[in-house]
Amino acid sequence: MRISCNYGVCTGNGLCEEAAPDYFEIQDNGDLLILREDVATDDVPEVERAVAGCPTQALTLDDET
Incomplete structure (x- = not known):
């Protein structure tokens, strides 16, 4: 990701x-x-929380598969 x-x-x-x-x-x-x-892989939940918590929705997490 x-x-x-x-x-x-x-x-x-x-x-x-x-x-x-x-x-x-x-x-x-x-x-x-x-x-x-x-x-x-182990950090995905932590980063997903960061992305979801962005109040301006500036962050995205893209699956590269």
Whole structure:
């Protein structure tokens, strides 16, 4: 699975970073940095919570199969 972001709607509120800190980081300027785009199988539930919790629906998780 792979994470993608629509940066045009991301507000940098940090809920994704809180839910999955190994994958998301809010920079000092408020921009989102995706630390790892490819999601390890064991981390899928954590990243799914981060994606579902995004209030602007900027994040998506795509199945690459």
